[in-house]
Amino acid sequence: MKTKKKILFMTLIVGFLxxxxxxQDDEVVLSSEKDILSFSVPGQIGQxxxxxxxxxxxxxxECETDLTDLAPTFAISDKATSSPTSGxxxxxxxxxxxxxxxxxxxxxxxxxxxxxxxxxxxxxLTFTIPQQTGDADIDNLGNNIAIEVANGTDLTSLTPSxxxxxxxxxxxxxxxxGDYSSKVTITVTAENxxxxxxxxxxxxxxxGDLSNEAxxLTFTIPQETGPADISNVTNRIAIEVANGTDLTSLTPEWTLSDGAxxxxxSGTTGDYSGTVRITVTAENxxxxxKWDVTVTEDDGLLSAExxxxxxxxxxQAGVHSINDATHQIFIDAxxxxxxxxxxxxxxxxxxxxxxxxxxxxxxxxxxxxIITVTAENNSTTQEWQVFIAEAxxxxxxxxxxxxxxxEQTGAATIDGLTKTIFIEVASGTDLSxxxxxxxxxxxxxxxxxxxxxxxxILPYKIDVTSESGALTVDWTVEVTKEGS
Numbered sequence: 109m110k111t112k113k114k115i116l117f118m119t120l121i122v123g124f125l126x127x128x129x130x131x132q133d134d135e136v137v138l139s140s141e142k143d144i145l146s147f148s149v150p151g152q153i154g155q156x157x158x159x160x161x162x163x164x165x166x167x168x169x170e171c172e173t174d175l176t177d178l179a180p181t182f183a184i185s186d187k188a189t190s191s192p193t194s195g196x197x198x199x200x201x202x203x204x205x206x207x208x209x210x211x212x213x214x215x216x217x218x219x220x221x222x223x224x225x226x227x228x229x230x231x232x233l234t235f236t237i238p239q240q241t242g243d244a245d246i247d248n249l250g251n252n253i254a255i256e257v258a259n260g261t262d263l264t265s266l267t268p269s270x271x272x273x274x275x276x277x278x279x280x281x282x283x284x285x286g287d288y289s290s291k292v293t294i295t296v297t298a299e300n301x302x303x304x305x306x307x308x309x310x311x312x313x314x315x316g317d318l319s320n321e322a323x324x325l326t327f328t329i330p331q332e333t334g335p336a337d338i339s340n341v342t343n344r345i346a347i348e349v350a351n352g353t354d355l356t357s358l359t360p361e362w363t364l365s366d367g368a369x370x371x372x373x374s375g376t377t378g379d380y381s382g383t384v385r386i387t388v389t390a391e392n393x394x395x396x397x398k399w400d401v402t403v404t405e406d407d408g409l410l411s412a413e414x415x416x417x418x419x420x421x422x423x424q425a426g427v428h429s430i431n432d433a434t435h436q437i438f439i440d441a442x443x444x445x446x447x448x449x450x451x452x453x454x455x456x457x458x459x460x461x462x463x464x465x466x467x468x469x470x471x472x473x474x475x476x477x478i479i480t481v482t483a484e485n486n487s488t489t490q491e492w493q494v495f496i497a498e499a500x501x502x503x504x505x506x507x508x509x510x511x512x513x514x515e516q517t518g519a520a521t522i523d524g525l526t527k528t529i530f531i532e533v534a535s536g537t538d539l540s541x542x543x544x545x546x547x548x549x550x551x552x553x554x555x556x557x558x559x560x561x562x563x564x565i566l567p568y569k570i571d572v573t574s575e576s577g578a579l580t581v582d583w584t585v586e587v588t589k590e591g592s
Contacts, residue, residue, distance in 0.1 A: 229273025
């Protein structure tokens with residue numbers, strides 16, 4: 109019996125010692141990590157800059173952010189705690205400290221700096237007045253704005269509208285009624301509240317002289333066979349309408365000189381079987397011109413016209429260009445278009461026919477493709493050359509991209525549809541000896557070359573041939589003198 113008790117006691121002792129030593133071997137090591145791993149705040153711009161060496165967090169926010177009441181969200185090391193905690197609203201208008209305490213109760217004081225990013229612009233970008241006669245002239249260097257309003261406008265009671273640089277404010281504010289009979293100062297303060305610029309606005313009235321012009325500028329009738337012949341010398345208008353038209357019931361429309369009126373109103377139905385007089389009174393109410401209108405029927409003969417008036421197909425990349433003088437059509441197709449299988453639709457002169465016909469599928473990969481147009485009279489024919497290129501294919505481009513003279517008064521107007529360039533030069537320029545500089549499509553060639561001196565008294569021709577050599581375009585340059 110004593111032996112059994114002794115054995116049981118020894119067993120208990122061994123078990124106790126084993127447990128003690130086992131606990132010493134498995135002692136838990138507490139984490140000392142106390143980092144801020146990520147940090148974000150409403151209105152934030154970009155990522156926060158977290159420096160683990162200096163224990164700093166730097167964040168930029170939008171200018172309008174209220175720093176006195178921000179609730180940032182942040183992540184910290186596993187098993188660590190923070191004061192304040194993530195999501196707690198606090199005042200961050202100055203540097204703030206977030207204390208992160210590790211599991212082992214060591215701590216780190218993190219400095220958080222949140223700064224606003226505010227724009228510095230102090231510009232007036234646009235300026236409008238309901239009574240203005242044209243765009244405002246905004247001088248960003250001198251901070252001046254000049255704008256003209258209609259004659260008779262009350263300058264003492266104007267309500268202009270303007271837009272400012274991003275975030276900027278102005279004194280007075282836009283859409284504020286004010287007296288602009290003398291120069292007005294608008295003070296613009298940037299979004300950052302520091303940069304300030306003063307702008308000076310000058311409003312002037314347009315010249316009050318009323319026009320003495322009493323011309324009929326355009327004259328059309330729905331049944332016309334062609335444009336009206338308007339003579340400003342004899343004050344006569346001649347126009348032809350289709351054979352069989354009832355001349356006793358026509359409704360012509362016309363336009364007049366600026367501000368002018370007429371005793372017959374445009375759009376009024378009347379009897380034009382004889383000469384009709386239209387009396388036009390100028391804007392000044394004093395100058396009067398009498399215009400005589402003669403309408404005739406065409407002779408009923410079959411037309412000899414062989415024009416292609418329009419040309420379109422579903423895969424086109426832009427509008428067509430039709431040159432009636434050279435009988436050529438230029439149009440781009442979308443990239444990847446199968447030009448061997450196109451179905452264009454086109455409009456011809458009245459009564460004319462064509463081979464191939466409009467709506468017929470044909471191979472237009474051949475440059476140029478020929479369309480033969482036969483007039484209504486069945487005897488007059490004309491071959492038209494059709495050039496269809498892929499929009500991105502520079503080899504088939506024959507454009508004039510830029511054009512200038514040293515004597516020009518403004519930028520040239522380049523009309524890609526009519527292949528015409530309009531440009532104005534100073535009033536005293538000698539048109540018989542001008543030297544143009546122009547840029548053409550990459551790889552293309554021109555006759556004459558850019559930089560060649562010549563006479564521009566009459567419309568001047570420049571032939572541009574594409575890099576592929578398959579396309580030649582006849583460009584016309586028309587030069588006018590300032591004030592003419």
